[in-house]
Every structure is written in C-alpha cells, then in structure tokens.
Amino acid sequence: MQYVPFGQLGFNVSRLGFGMMRLPMNEINGEKIVDEERTKAMLRHAIDSGVNYVDTAYPYCGRQSEPVVGRCLKDGYREKVKLATKLPCWLVETEADLDRLLDEQLRRLDVPQIDFYLLHALGKDRWEKMKSLHVTDFLDRAVKDGRIVHPSFSFHDDYPVFREIMTSYDWHMAQIQFNYLDIYDQAGLAGVRLARQRNVPLVVMEPLRGGALANPGPDIQAIMNHTKVKRSAPDWAFRYIADFKEVAVILSGMSTEEQVEDNLRIFNDVTVGGMTDAEKRLIGRLRAGYLARMPIGCTGCRYCMPCPKGVNIPALFKDFNESRMLSVPDRFKRQYAGYVKDENDAGRCVGCGACEKQCPQHLPIRDWLKKLDAEGKAE
DSSP states (O other): OOEEOOOSOEEEEEEEEEETTTTEEEEETTTTEEEEEHHHHHHHHHHHHTOOOOOTTTTHHHHHHHHHHHTTTTTTTTGGGEEEEEEEEGGSSSHHHHHHHHHHHHHTTTTTTTTEEEEEEEEEHHHHHHHHTHHHHHHHHHHTTTSEEEEEEOOOHHHHHHHHHHSSOOOEEEEEEETTTTSTTTTTHHHHHHHTTTOOOOEOTTTOOOTTTGGGOHHHHHHHHOOOOOHHHHHHHHOOOOOTTTTTEEEEOOOOOOHHHHHHHHHTTTTTOOOHHHHHHHHHHHHHHHHTTTOOOOOOOTTTTTTTTOHHHHHHHHHHHHHHHTTTTHHHHHHHHHHHHTTGGGGOOOOOOHHHOOOOOOOOOHHHHOOOOOOOOOO
C-alpha cells in the first residue's frame, strides 16, 4: 500500500480509501439489508492490508452504513483508521439541528470522536443555507469540544461555487468528484489547482464515475490494448488521479471481495507523479474516445437560453450525452422523470426555433428535443 502525507495535517494516509456507500446487500422479506458479516470481513481485510481511511455518511445504504461501520471497527480497528462521515445538510432546518445530527451520528457510529466531518454534497443553494445557519461557528465549536477533529466538505456543483466555499473557511480537507472525464466539470482541474494554492488536501470520490469507467466497452478497450503496458480499466483510472500530489486519498466503493483484492493490488504501486508522458497521452485518447460517443455537439454555452417555454435545453443535452458516453441509456429515462416533474422537459418545446437562431453550433435543437422526449417517456 502506498502512503502520502495528508496535506499538512501531520500524518500519512493510504492512497486507497474504503468508501462505505456500495456495501454487499441481502434481501430479507423484501427489504435490503447490509450483509454485515461480509462487510466486516472485507473492511478488516482492507485495513489489515494497509488501508487506513474509511468514509461513510448518514444516508448510505438506506441509513445502515454508519451503524454497520461502527460495529465493523470494533476490536481495535477504529484506532487503525481515520474515520470520515458527513452532516446530512438537507435535514438541517435550524442551528440546533447541527448539534443534534452530529450527536446522533456519534451514537450511530458508537465513537466519541469523528476524524473528518464533512458538510455533505455542498452546492450553491445548500451552501447558502448552511451559511445562514452559521455552520462554520458550529464546526469551530465541535472541534473545540472534541467531537470532530477536521472540518471538511464534499462538493457537487460548478467551479465558481467551489471557489467561493474554499475561500470562505479554513477547511482541513475537501472531497470532490474527479476522474479523467471530469477535468472540466464540477471542481475539475481548476479546483485541484485551487486546493494546492490553499494547502487543502483532497479526497476524491467517483474515480470510476460510479463504475462506468470500469466497464469501458470494446471501442475504449481497443485504445487500451494499443499500449506496451497492459492494465485494467480501473487501474488506468486510479493511476490518473493518483498522479496528482494534491490528492491524498482516492475512495473506492467496494462491494465485493474481488473488488477489494483488485484495488489492493493496484494501489500497491500507484505513486504521485508516476505516470509517463506516453501514459498521459493514452489517458487523453481514452477521454477522446468517450467524448466521441456523445451524439449532440452541445458545448453548454447556454446561448439557447432562456427557452420561452422553460425547457432546460443544456441540462437535457448534457444528461443525454452522458448516458450515451457511459453506455447507460436507462439512466436518462430515470433523469427525465425529474425534468417532467420540474416542468422543464423537452416535451414543452413548441418548435418556435428561438434556440436554433442563437446556437453557435447550428444544432437542430428542435429535432433533438423531440427525440429526447420520446426516449425519456418510452416504456
């Protein structure tokens, strides 16, 4: 197992972190229950093999993850790891809820202290709400009374929001979605650079884009095959992120024993700055291969907005493109239900053509909206 300093916090951490979000499950009387014995064996084996960072959260696995993690870390295992969990910001309505939820999580984990306590999944609206409830004062108080050690946050939004959050408080860590497809999305490479400037170590989630990068398909696999060094798809994805010195931990949501073993093998030799120029060029070709799968040439410039009928054209195009890029077409159908609910779906297009007059790419937007509406509503 490879280790790096966790920023300037004074300890070393394993590059591989165990994400406790996708645990093995059993179905009992129609209810999904975490397979605790398998989870305990997998987690303890990972820790015995050198993993020393464990990440959970209040809602994971139907709110079962925290209590299961707490029990799995008995028998001296708690002392071997840095433990991270997250404040469920969406459940916070008053300042009193901040302390109530933290105290509840300490009980659920059955620990007196949490090493990394993250504000969960911050975006613009959620951050504004947290600020209105004086959340940084709460974090300072929780550090002072010993309930948490390192105040942190996880993030899902665009870079300008990330910059505003990062520069608003003395964070000890930031957790971001980052992989070789997301270099210009969410916090992206700009966020990595900002973290370096502010000396804030990063923990990376979704290194495999929810597993999509682990199953690339024949076109992407063909690109990988044209290399002297043969590595698996997850191996290439992990190595790309591990190359960044700003990244302390790369989380993997491991749900099988095979995934644990494979990740332990990969992380035995991933190093900061370990990728060659040829390997970096390969990553560029892999990214280009995925991007070539996207059928709509939308750049997200938003010149087509606002739509007179409220259709969220750029977001629809992005979700549709990503579903094709990652070969998960059913995902778009699930997402489309949200557009219908929010009354900004493609079916609201009346064919006025205002969007096409403004599109610098000269896309046949009306035709695409008809196609997306049909696919989104297909049985």
